[in-house]
Amino acid sequence: MSNNARFAEIAALAGDPGRASMLNGLMDGRALTASELAQLAGITAQTASSHLTRMTEAGLLAVEKQGRHRYHRLASPAVAQMIESIMRLAAPEVTAKPLRTGPRDAALRAGRTCYDHLAGHLGVSITDALINAGHLDLGLDAGEVTDSGLALFARAGIDVEALTAKRGRILCRPCLDWSERRPHLAGAIGAALCSHCFNNGWIRRLEGTRAVSVTPNGQRHLRETFGVSLS
Amino acid sequence: MSNNARFAEIAALAGDPGRASMLNGLMDGRALTASELAQLAGITAQTASSHLTRMTEAGLLAVEKQGRHRYHRLASPAVAQMIESIMRLAAPEVTAKPLRTGPRDAALRAGRTCYDHLAGHLGVSITDALINAGHLDLGLDAGEVTDSGLALFARAGIDVEALTAKRGRILCRPCLDWSERRPHLAGAIGAALCSHCFNNGWIRRLEGTRAVSVTPNGQRHLRETFGVSLS
DNA sequence: ATGATGCTTCGAAAACGATCGAAGTATCAA
């Protein structure tokens, strides 16, 4: 198959409303069952099944069989990046007119997960704070945690050494936000930081969306530990 | 229109073979006429016209009328980024089997333009050399040219101050390569460097493609001026 | 076993989009 045909095939897969909904639903990095995805997209199970098969065959999704359930997730961070890049174009221009956005949309802008790390105002704020305090020093492809950052993460209970050990995944990388139009921290460290926030009850997922809210406890810890000030 | 519908609309536009060809053809940042794009995609002028209208209305392309010609170009770097991210998924896995690639493909891997800057082995090599020599120090969102880099560019005849002056475009940003799987230098500096190479005859575009080759003269200058060693 | 659940395959109906011939508009060159 020609390279261009494959390009079109991939893009076309993302270009169906039903499939687009499913891909968006998987953007938080979780693995969902076919039924959940069907309901999320508002289509029947049969339809969803055929869509999921096609996307899996094309290498966009990966499946894991568990009993009578089939868990689907994005095949790789590269897929998530493609979805983000399309989202960025699809997002209403912030600069244009401050058009009316629903409450759910507002929650998404405030904070959400992006594949496996934090995005939105929350993600950008944390990233900014880390850089300003000199805890992160990011190069072009792979970033570095400074000595002070190393100590900080260790104090918080995040083992950066262990993350560095498992190669094959870039430690730090920037990921451009569709709402903030600025980059936030992704990569293995971004993922670790995100799950750390979840595990400690600093953030909580809003029912049925990928929006997250910061708990009062989380606000305090983020401020005290990482110097994050959420406007 | 719901946000998700717009997502699907954008992706679907890129998901037609004809339109995909045109978008790829515009990836070098040039503006092409409708006829050129029609020929490139192997479709008639009427068909191309309707495609171009749709993509323009969706905000993917921008047109400029000049006499009886209509020049079409990508509407923004964000569009180019989306195309790149799809390409990355569509590219044959380098890791898998070193499958037979045609000579044209080899030329593209060696060096090409990506929207308005250099990519491929060439682009990555230059970027690496600049970073290793301490001429570039890239932060998360906007990079910085170090003092030594400033001097270097000035010596070469590239006015970084002037580039910094025109705001609205990020000076440095990484752009991930589909062939090298590593980032190369994009942004205003990347664009300036690219046109500088063209203007001085260091690189030349291969007829009808966006592949570029380095001239013997260019090899020498790139090595002497920027410390680039092309394997 | 028996029935329920999760998911896939099959088949047919319906909707959609791509395509191009033909005709129309705008610009250029005499």
Next chain:
DNA sequence: TTGATACTTCGATCGTTTTCGAAGCATCAT
């Protein structure tokens, strides 16, 4: 003005894709 070029609009055709009902498989609970 006349003719040529660049491009768009219209209209009809044709192929693809989506969709879901119905039936089939696999797994689980009892």
